[in-house]
Amino acid sequence: MNKRIIFKGLLFIALILPSIWPLFRGDFFRMHDYTHVARLVEMDKAIKDGHFPPRWAEDLGWGYGMPLFNFYAPLPYYLGEIFYLLGFSFLNSIKIVFGLTAFLAFLGMYLLARKFWGKSGGFLAALAFVYSPYRAVDFYVRGALGELFAISLIPWVLWGITQAIEKTSKLKIAIGSLILGLFLLSHTVLNLICLPCFLLFAIFYYFCNSNRKSKKGFLGLILVFVLGLGLASYFLLPAFFEKDLAQVGKLIGGYSHYSHHFLYFRQFFGGQWGYGGSVDGPNDGLSFHLGKVHLFLAFLTFCGALIWSGLREKFKPRELIVFFFALLGSILAFLSTYKAKFIWDAIPVMAFIQFPWRLNSFIIVLVAFLCGGGCFYLNKTGKKGISGLFLLVFIGLILKINLRYFEPQVYVNPSDFYYTEEEQIRQKMSGVIPDYTPQSVKEDPKEIAVEGFKLLEGDAEVEVKEDKTQKLSLNIKADEDFVIQLNRFYFPGWKLFQDGKVIGFNYKDHNGIIKASLPPGEYELNLVFKNTPIRTIANFISLFSLGLIFVFLGKREKK
Numbered sequence: 001m002n003k004r005i006i007f008k009g010l011l012f013i014a015l016i017l018p019s020i021w022p023l024f025r026g027d028f029f030r031m032h033d034y035t036h037v038a039r040l041v042e043m044d045k046a047i048k049d050g051h052f053p054p055r056w057a058e059d060l061g062w063g064y065g066m067p068l069f070n071f072y073a074p075l076p077y078y079l080g081e082i083f084y085l086l087g088f089s090f091l092n093s094i095k096i097v098f099g100l101t102a103f104l105a106f107l108g109m110y111l112l113a114r115k116f117w118g119k120s121g122g123f124l125a126a127l128a129f130v131y132s133p134y135r136a137v138d139f140y141v142r143g144a145l146g147e148l149f150a151i152s153l154i155p156w157v158l159w160g161i162t163q164a165i166e167k168t169s170k171l172k173i174a175i176g177s178l179i180l181g182l183f184l185l186s187h188t189v190l191n192l193i194c195l196p197c198f199l200l201f202a203i204f205y206y207f208c209n210s211n212r213k214s215k216k217g218f219l220g221l222i223l224v225f226v227l228g229l230g231l232a233s234y235f236l237l238p239a240f241f242e243k244d245l246a247q248v249g250k251l252i253g254g255y256s257h258y259s260h261h262f263l264y265f266r267q268f269f270g271g272q273w274g275y276g277g278s279v280d281g282p283n284d285g286l287s288f289h290l291g292k293v294h295l296f297l298a299f300l301t302f303c304g305a306l307i308w309s310g311l312r313e314k315f316k317p318r319e320l321i322v323f324f325f326a327l328l329g330s331i332l333a334f335l336s337t338y339k340a341k342f343i344w345d346a347i348p349v350m351a352f353i354q355f356p357w358r359l360n361s362f363i364i365v366l367v368a369f370l371c372g373g374g375c376f377y378l379n380k381t382g383k384k385g386i387s388g389l390f391l392l393v394f395i396g397l398i399l400k401i402n403l404r405y406f407e408p409q410v411y412v413n414p415s416d417f418y419y420t421e422e423e424q425i426r427q428k429m430s431g432v433i434p435d436y437t438p439q440s441v442k443e444d445p446k447e448i449a450v451e452g453f454k455l456l457e458g459d460a461e462v463e464v465k466e467d468k469t470q471k472l473s474l475n476i477k478a479d480e481d482f483v484i485q486l487n488r489f490y491f492p493g494w495k496l497f498q499d500g501k502v503i504g505f506n507y508k509d510h511n512g513i514i515k516a517s518l519p520p521g522e523y524e525l526n527l528v529f530k531n532t533p534i535r536t537i538a539n540f541i542s543l544f545s546l547g548l549i550f551v552f553l554g555k556r557e558k559k
Contacts, residue, residue: 016106018399019130019406020099022140028091028418029408031143032277036080036094037418038429042068043077044084049468053234053539056491056529058469061437063426063449064489064513065469067246071239071436075185076149090420098145101152106130108155109368115162116318117372118379120391124297125372129155131398132364133291136405141275141286147361150187154194154365157183161202161224165209168220173227174552180228181545185235190361192353197328197362199225204324208317230545237538245492246436252351261355262338263288269295275409278355288357293397294367301373302326308377322373329366332359423450438491440512449487456515458482470529478520486514486527493535497526 022029039057046054046069057068069077076097083093109129114122129135138148160176180198184191202221209217229236250256264282268290276285305322309315315323334340336356344350353359374394378387419425426448452467453474460478467473472486488494490507496516497503505516514527531539 012106015127015395015399016102016130018403019136019139020102022406022408022411023095023099025411027411028095028414029140030410030412030417031408032141033143033145034417035429035433036077036143036145037090037414037420038425038433039068039072040077040080040084040090040094041420041425043074043081044090046469047081049470051468051470051529054469055238055493055535056469059422059425060430060433061441061489062430062445062447064441064445064487066433066436066438066489067242067491068433068436070235070242071188071246071248073146073150073186073188074235075182076145078185091414091418094145094418097149098139101139101145101148102130104149104152105135105155108152108159109365112155112159112162113369113372115159116321117376120379120387121372121375123372124375124391124394125368125370127395128291128294128297128371128398129365129368131291131402131406132294132368133287133289133402133405134360134364136402137286137288140406140408146187147190147358150183150190150194151361151365153179153183153186154362155369157194157198158201158365161198161221162205164220164224165202165206165217168217170552173220173223174549176224177227177231177545178549178553180224181231181549184228184232188239189353189358191236192349193359194362197332200328201324205317205321208320227545227549230541231549232542233545234535234538234542237541238532238535241534242492242532244439246438247441248435250435252354256354258344258351258354258356259341261357262341263336263357265333265337268333273405278357288360290360290364290367291398291402293394293401294364294371297372297374297394298326298367298370301370301377304373304377308380322370325366325370329363332363332366335359336363426450438489438512440490440507442511445511445513452487454485454487456483456485460484460518465524472527474525475522476518476525477522478518480520481517482520483515483517484525485510486516488514488527490514492532493529495528495530497528499523 038060042057042059043054045058046052046056053069054074055067055070056065058065060066060068079100080090080093080097083096084090088096106126106129110122110126112122113125117125135148135151138144138151156179160179163172164176183194202225206218206221252258260280261278267282267284267288269292270289271282271284271287273287274285278284278286301322305319309319335343336359340356344356375387375391378390419429431444452464452472453462455462458478458480460476460482462484463475465473465475472488486496486505489512494514495502496505496514498518503516505514507514516525518525
């Protein structure tokens with residue numbers, strides 16, 4: 001292997017490692033969202049029970065279960081499951097996924113920015129992205145694993161769009177749609193923010209590109225979005241059409257209502273760094289600034305694009321992208337502030353974003369991309385020595401100023417918060433993750449479910465034959481009528497079978513817990529979680545899209 005490539009690879013790792021160094025400790029740190037290990041435990045249990053794609057989490061909901069992965073984006077936990085199956089603990093698997101976000105972020109931004117700024121500019125943009133202060137907030141303050149993972153994929157999606165437009169081929173379409181599909185499976189809320197931005201960028205870049213008159217390029221662009229959405233349909237369609245069947249309303253009310261979390265413009269430029277929460281007004285317990293060095297570099301690029309365009313008396317696609325990103329970033333920043341409240345009030349779906357400052361997720365990508373332009377425009381002056389010095393100085397400044405944010409407030413004993421035992425998850429985590437409890441549940445249950453069933457009336461011999469995430473199988477022997485409680489919250493998809501025949505059950509007068517009145521006799525009782533029509537259709541769309549992507553991936557490009 002080329003020694004230069006090895007050196008660059010080692011340098012790249014050495015510059016990223018300080019941002020994730022706290023992950024190498026034996027303990028872990030406290031974060032706002034400490035549910036990730038429990039979610040991974042539930043994902044592992046569902047997959048090993050043969051419940052795929054996972055939708056139901058058996059131990060949450062006080063042991064009565066909830067459709068967690070029907071609504072909560074699963075990709076980071078799929079990745080965590082791979083590392084767990086490779087032999088890592090649940091905790092270390094989550095740590096690895098957290099750490100990988102830094103490498104994904106660097107590589108994705110490097111690929112995107114290198115196209116426009118060259119290797120030096122791409123490197124500076126990638127480093128600026130990794131050390132964006134908002135990434136530190138998501139990493140060490142909020143612990144927002146899904147959001148952090150999705151942010152890391154944003155440059156990859158933008159790069160995939162440019163590839164599909166510039167070099168339209170089945171291979172490029174497959175790569176672009178695969179990346180988009182993975183992004184859509186990473187974080188549900190960021191889909192609302194980023195998908196419109198991706199569409200705007202795709203349309204803009206298509207008309208900027210020299211191949212814009214090509215019908216093939218336009219068709220390729222459409223296929224990227226169609227196949228990407230199709231790949232993620234098994235999750236997106238049920239999450240949208242079945243959202244009213246769960247208590248998703250809790251996500252957008254009370255403290256989580258957007259009206260409490262607008263920013264002031266000055267918060268983009270500075271503020272006290274902290275590990276607290278978001279509150280009304282500018283005195284939040286955590287910071288949302290974009291980084292002074294980052295903003296200065298982005299401003300230099302903007303000025304460079306203006307000067308360079310003026311000298312040539314025309315705008316090239318590169319300069320147009322600078323202006324487009326600056327405009328898009330400004331619009332998103334405005335939407336984050338109180339001045340844009342009338343827009344949020346007028347568009348109900350925006351309430352699901354919850355926190356207007358979440359728009360920083362896309363803003364930091366735009367700012368980091370613009371950070372690389374200074375190297376490019378200095379190189380154009382022919383003074384490569386100055387360009388090299390510029391690169392070194394700003395690498396040093398980015399690290400010196402922003403590295404201090406990439407550390408936790410306090411380390412804790414992992415067992416105090418990151419539960420792996422079923423009993424602990426049922427008792428201690430159910431109240432922390434109540435958002436997707438079925439609508440049929442009117443109040444918290446009075447007792448935690450420790451077994452698969454409970455006799456309510458009458459007498460019967462009940463043997464648990466099988467108790468899995470998606471199935472409860474009982475052998476019944478009774479001499480009289482009886483009523484049995486099957487310890488599952490009702491959610492569309494649960495069906496009850498007596499010796500293979502569908503029978504009815506009740507849940508509405510039992511706080512959402514399934515119960516059945518059964519006759520005497522000997523028989524097998526099976527409670528099974530089935531697909532609803534929308535889930536079946538969504539699964540088919542995803543399988544069809546995945547098959548088409550694989551067909552496209554197998555096509556060789558013509559030289």
